[in-house]
Structure formats: C-alpha cells, structure tokens
Amino acid sequence: MFDNALFLFQIAVIVGSSWLFATMFRRFGQPRVVGEMAAGIALGPTLLGWIAPAAYSALFPPASLGFLNALSQSGLVMFVFLVGVRVDFEELRAQSRVALITSIVSVTVPLLMGLALAFYLYPVYGHGKESHFALFLGTAMCATAFPVLARILLERKLLGTPLGSVAIMCAGVADVTAWILLAVVVALVKNDSSARPWWLTILILVAYGLAMLLVRKILDEWATRFDEKSLPLNAILVFSVLALVSGAVGEIVGVHALVGAFVAGLVTPRKFRSQLIDKLETVTILLLMPLFFALTGVRTNLIFTNGAGSYLDFALIMLVAVGGKWGGTMVGAKASGMGWSDACQLGLMMNTRGLVELIVLNVGLDTGILSPPLFSMMVCMALATTAMTMPLMDWVERRRSRPAALVSPRLSPG
Numbered sequence: 001m002f003d004n005a006l007f008l009f010q011i012a013v014i015v016g017s018s019w020l021f022a023t024m025f026r027r028f029g030q031p032r033v034v035g036e037m038a039a040g041i042a043l044g045p046t047l048l049g050w051i052a053p054a055a056y057s058a059l060f061p062p063a064s065l066g067f068l069n070a071l072s073q074s075g076l077v078m079f080v081f082l083v084g085v086r087v088d089f090e091e092l093r094a095q096s097r098v099a100l101i102t103s104i105v106s107v108t109v110p111l112l113m114g115l116a117l118a119f120y121l122y123p124v125y126g127h128g129k130e131s132h133f134a135l136f137l138g139t140a141m142c143a144t145a146f147p148v149l150a151r152i153l154l155e156r157k158l159l160g161t162p163l164g165s166v167a168i169m170c171a172g173v174a175d176v177t178a179w180i181l182l183a184v185v186v187a188l189v190k191n192d193s194s195a196r197p198w199w200l201t202i203l204i205l206v207a208y209g210l211a212m213l214l215v216r217k218i219l220d221e222w223a224t225r226f227d228e229k230s231l232p233l234n235a236i237l238v239f240s241v242l243a244l245v246s247g248a249v250g251e252i253v254g255v256h257a258l259v260g261a262f263v264a265g266l267v268t269p270r271k272f273r274s275q276l277i278d279k280l281e282t283v284t285i286l287l288l289m290p291l292f293f294a295l296t297g298v299r300t301n302l303i304f305t306n307g308a309g310s311y312l313d314f315a316l317i318m319l320v321a322v323g324g325k326w327g328g329t330m331v332g333a334k335a336s337g338m339g340w341s342d343a344c345q346l347g348l349m350m351n352t353r354g355l356v357e358l359i360v361l362n363v364g365l366d367t368g369i370l371s372p373p374l375f376s377m378m379v380c381m382a383l384a385t386t387a388m389t390m391p392l393m394d395w396v397e398r399r400r401s402r403p404a405a406l407v408s409p410r411l412s413p414g
Helices: 004-026 034-042 053-058 062-086 090-093 097-125 130-142 146-155 161-195 199-223 232-253 257-267 271-299 310-335 342-350 353-368 372-387 389-399
Strands: none
Touching: 004 034, 004 053, 004 062, 004 271, 004 389, 034 271, 034 372, 062 146, 062 232, 062 257, 062 271, 062 353, 097 130, 097 161, 097 310, 097 342, 097 372, 130 161, 130 232, 130 310, 130 353, 146 161, 146 342, 146 353, 146 389, 161 257, 161 342, 161 353, 199 232, 199 257, 232 257, 232 271, 271 353, 271 372, 310 342, 342 389, 353 372, 372 389
C-alpha cells in the first residue's frame, strides 16, 4: 500500500542529504556529482544500514522502493535526453586529427581491456551468456561522464581552449559509443529472454531509427517558427513529451528507455540546445537525479562479502579502468602530437565516469547481466575514478615546469 507521508519524507531526506554532501565535497575541490554519489551510498546498506539498521529499514522498506524508482526513472529519461541534446555535430565534424585519433584510442583501449577482464571475472560474478557479459563490461569501461567533464572544464576555465575542445570531442564519442553498445547488449539479452527472432529485432530497430530520422526532419521544419532565444513553454513541453515517448518506445523495441531518450535528444534541433538545458536541467539535476543516486546506494554494499578475493578483484577492476581510460587516452593523445602534460590531463578527464557510468551499471543490474557483488564493485570504481580527477589534475598542474600548450602534429616538439 502506498504511504504518501513516507514517500514525501524519503524525497526530503534524499534531496537534503544530496545537497549536504555536495556542499561538503565541493570544499575539497570535488564536482557536485561526487558528493551526490557519496550521499546515495551513505543512505544505503554501506553506511546507514550498518550504523542504524532499524532506521534504514524504516526509511527504505522494500515495498516503497518501486515508487521512488518510478519517479527517478522519469528524471533519468530527461537527463539522458539532455545528454543527447548536448551532442554538437558541428564540433564533432570540425575537430582535428588529434581529436579524432585520441577519441578512437580512448574508446578502443578500455573496451578491449574490459573484454579481457570479463573473461577472468565471469566464472565468479557472471550472469547469462559470457559474450553478453564481456560486451557489457567493455561498454562500462569505455564510458565517460560527459556532463561531469563539461562541469570540470567550466570550473577550470578550459571550455573553448584547444585542450577543452579535444576533451569535449573525446567525451562525446565515448558517450555515443557507450549508448550504442549498451543498446546492442540490452537488445541481445532481451532477445534471449523473449525468444524474438534476431532478424525481427534488427528490422524493428531499423524501423525505429528511420522513424526518428523522420521525426528529426519534422522538428527541423517546425523549429523554423520559433526564435532560438525565446522558446515558448508549449514547445518545451513538446520536447519533454518526445523524450518520454521515445523512451517508452525504446523500452518496447528492446533497447531500453534511456537509449530511446538519448536518440530523442540527438534528433532535437540544435538551435534549442541552450534553452532546453536552461529550462529542464535544474529540476532534473537538483530534484530528480538525487533519487537515482539514493536508489543506486540502496543497491550498493561496499562491504564486500566474498572475503579478500573480492577486494583483490576490485583492485584489478580499478587497475583496468584507470589504465585503460587514463593510459589509453594519454598514449593516443601523445601519439597524435599533444604534449605529455596536456595528454595526461586529457586522460584524467576521460577517466571521469560519474553519472553516465552509474546509469550503465544500473541497466546491467536490471537486465541481470551484473551480479549484485560486481555491481557494488563497479559503483565503487565509478565513484573513485570520478573523485580522483580534480586532485590529480591539480597535481599535474603543479608539476608543470612551464606552460604546456596544445600544438598541432606539425608543430609538436615530440
């Protein structure tokens, strides 16, 4: 039975805790999302459930989580829609050889390292087919949190600089690749469970893609009626409905609601990007997304129960995550002509996983690909790799003997 008082109290506790942790973590030079992620884990069995199990059970009884999940899913759909809206096709086309090569390497290396790690972890933590598990883990390793990265670039005044442009390009490619791979994995898993013929799945996906291309043409024509600097409220509602409907269709066709929302963002006219972000992001980030963090925390127990072997496996996950993303990006950037200092900072920024990683991991848990213990390890990895970004970037800055400029391959000093 729905308990309205408990539901409202849960929202108040979650939003208040998220604000408190975000404020506290910002004092240590961390982006807001790190504090919000930590708040979600603190409200789960790792901290609250350990310190005050009775209070934890009273605040988050299992029967109440479905209502919170439903509300958080609407926030997730709108957030991922805005991620799609942020993708700048012109910038993707305009980037130099440095950005293109670095983007490819920053996705390929962690993807391959994740595939290799999966075959080691599968006997203990794997669910379902080994190939599906391996592809999912590779996808999780190559993800980068585009919104968190954009916030870091803004705080460090790097937006619009050559390094910032390359970072945005690489993060955009990583995000698009991750969503495409996630759609493939979810489609494969759901195809197994529903016994839908593979050719029918492909046919449905092609029809869905063509339909969204048609929607894009209609929206582009409709958008000519409006001024990009003063988008009417009714138009914002149209795009919000588009995100929700596309998410629902994505769930129906078997690629997950979040992939459908992302596609809706991609087909939205770019001229309305700033207006949609300004109008929709505040409520989404401050009110709805903390619910997702809290539910992720409830699902996460960082007190691993499989003994010392679990902590060794977690150390290996961290090694692969950091080595693949930071190391792969750094080597690719240096090979493209970037100086070592900038290449190192770019690798650190690409190692920021944050919210995008948590979304991918929750999809893996919901579809049965990830076991709860491995889910907890991967959530801890996402938090750690995001939290290490700003301090390590400061450390690299302090070690610079001279200002290191981003140069083109022709002018690179080698």
